[in-house]
Amino acid sequence: MSTASNETLDRWERQEYEHGFVTDIDADSLPPGLSEDVVRLISAKKNEPEFMLEWRLKAYRHFLTMTEPKWPNVDYPPINYQDIIYYSAPKKAGDGPKSLDEVDPKLIETYNKLGIPLAEQAILAGVAVDAVFDSVSVATTFKEKLSELGIIFCPFSEAVHNHPDLIKKYLGSIVPYSDNYFATLNSAVFSDGSFVFIPKGVRCPMELSTYFRINAKNTGQFERTLIIAEQGASVSYLEGCTAPMRDENQLHAAVVELVALDDAKIKYSTIQNWYPGDKDGVGGIYNFVTKRGKCQGRNSHISWTQVETGSAITWKYPSCILLGDNSVGEFYSVAMTNHRQQADTGTKMIHIGKNTKSTVISKGISAGFGQNTYRGMIKINKGAENARNFTQCDSMLLGDKCGAHTFPYIEVKNSTAQMEHEATTSKIGEDQMFYCNQRGISTEDAVSMIVNGFCKQVFRELPMEFAVEAQKLLEVSLEGSVG
């Protein structure tokens, strides 16, 4: 690469986090630390029924018996779980806002800075935003419209009160409280999250979306999302997030559970742009997430799409359990690491039912000192006749100090199964660059063009509003990375 392009590169690599600002709102926080009392207090603060408290305590007691897993291909200093504040909610005037006017104007300002269309924009964009600001949901739009159709889209804490039967039935049915270290921690102390229920035969008329944002200093955010699509229902759910800049690493351990019954379809899209730490890897979010969907019914369909550009460490494997016959699981991912970011991400596709199909497309981009790992498991069980899997994971290296790693696990126990796995690692070719340059395209533009082309297969899967944002996000976070 020429000197000129190296300069652009440097400039891009120096690019700092755009969304770094802290909103000054009084937070109603607990002192840092984790104990049985804290778990009880969180439950009490949220006025939870007895069964929730019991579930949390079960998780907490199990958590005490577990040790932190060390197998992922990431490096971070030990986390002191007693230094984390486990609950923080923005102070509310009275009983909570009933309309947008009642929402703290500073909060609205924050959203505006982030360009989130919460108020009128929301209607224009046709998006119902259940915005999670730190831990408590402060505004929910389009609720009436959705409830006419019987769709429940509300904060988790509300669902616990209003729909305890559904919560009892489905909470922990996909990710049990004993699943893994971080899921267990989440089960014990989860603050809030979203709950979506689409009744039989209903197609959700709009994209459901929620923005998670970590705000109060030192608050680990532990949200929990549960989406249930009944027979024949379909829903597309978007999750996007940005976080303010800060120096201490913040732990984020979320759990997402999806249940798709017969003929149901769930599409779950994520844009993750949390604070990745500065150039030297100081600060940044630890994003340790458990996401799992279960295609429980026949012909059900779960699709995960993710664009991961933020966080100091990303560690997550959105998975599908393909239990119902003819069910389909999909995973589309773009993971981008710059500076000192590390990502260990991928998916698990577990084929149990007959004629189940799964597709995995993963694109990893590493720049600066970034380390990007794809880790994926394809498991085809004995009864999964005619199961079919296609996996493609491509890595692109921008710069000579970054790394790209691929660790697929393929287990096949059925002879009628067909599975293919392909992986490639490459860099932007000098000839590609030269071609663009001689056509008058600047190196910077050419890089972003090529990278966007590289990710196109995934972006195509994103809902319209997100696709634009994703493209922009990628440009910002990778700017200047070809070496």
Place this chain on the structure above:
Amino acid sequence: MLATTQETNAYDTHHNALTGDGVRGNPDWLCSIRKAAFARFNELGFPTTRHEEWQYTNVAPIAREQFRIGVAGIVPTADELSTFSLEEDCAARLVFIDGRFSTVHSAVASLPDGVTVCSLAEAIVTDGSPVASFLAKHATYEDQAFTALNTALLEDGAFVHVRKGTVLERPIHLLYWSTAPEELAASLPRNLIVAEESSQLTVVETYAGANGSSYFTNTVTELIAQDNAVVDHYKINREGDRAQHIGHLQVHQTRDSNVTAHAMTFGGSLVRNDIGTVLDGEGGECTFNGLYMLKGSQHVDNHLLVDHAKPRCDSREIFKGILDDSSRGVFTGRIIVRKDAQKTDGKQTNQNLLLSDDAKADSKPQLEIFADDVKCTHGATIGQVDSDAMFYLQSRGLCKEAARNLLVYAFASDCVSRVRIDSLRSQIETLLFDRLLEGQRPGEAT
């Protein structure tokens, strides 16, 4: 860890006997290696499926048994061994019975100058032998319990040394026969192959043994290919039906060297092949080629590690598995490209054909890349015989089993055709056909 002091007792006794004072074949340099390796083995213990590297292979059958070293069964006749030997004119044929060199069965023709082929035990006690400067330098035992065990108990095996500029055209054949006595026997052959600068050589290792009773083979081969050397290595596994075979081939390559290693596995009940190379010089090339054809409840685990430590090296891996009955084939391939190993070109392919509903295949093709100017790809497929191709062949009048055999043969021929020794290739083809015909179930004839 499974290893307890009680379980390692048999190895303990043998290790003590080997490293005792005044024992022949125990020079100081070797004694310290043996002792260090044994200490490491005791620390590590036998691996369990909790280990990432042993996730799919359970070695409990080896760990829980008391295998003894030095027990022997019926020594085979020359006729029995002849089915395993190469018809080709070999430069040398060394036969090892239960891991020990057998002069009676071996034949060393007059070798060209600069070529040494002898037993390792002999080389160790020979004055001025280069063994000390190469042995146990490359097959590290820090993380590998079985290599540590082999190193701790190393005693005999083959030593092949080709000096600078020497070209040995005819292959060297090393045959390891296990007599499989009633008592559980273990043999731990240790081989050292050194190809000096610009030399060329071909080595065939055949592992075989009697059927019927369980025995344990733990073999380690170190292959050093110095600058510009060309080495072809073949490992043919035709172990007895109840054999437990753990093998480790560790290659070390320097500038412009070219190593091709083939691993063909047909026998044994539990087989693990660790194959590794360190490309430690620019312009090195390595090709790993493998075929495993399994039946019954055989379990074969091929574990490859290609370490691109220096720039401009090429590596190619192609492993194919044909799995019948309730057999299980495991493949792990890992390519590591170190920080400055630019212009690396690595390719890795694993393909599995499942012939029965109970067969299982696990594949872990991994890439770990720390340099940016590299071309690395890997691919893995698991599937069954293509039904369109079957239909086509049947529509042309082939019966079902002939069509299937033809397709399986075509699948395997990619690997078989790379075998450059004619007689060895036809031997492998015969094995392949025998296996295919055995695999036919009467019900399928219609």
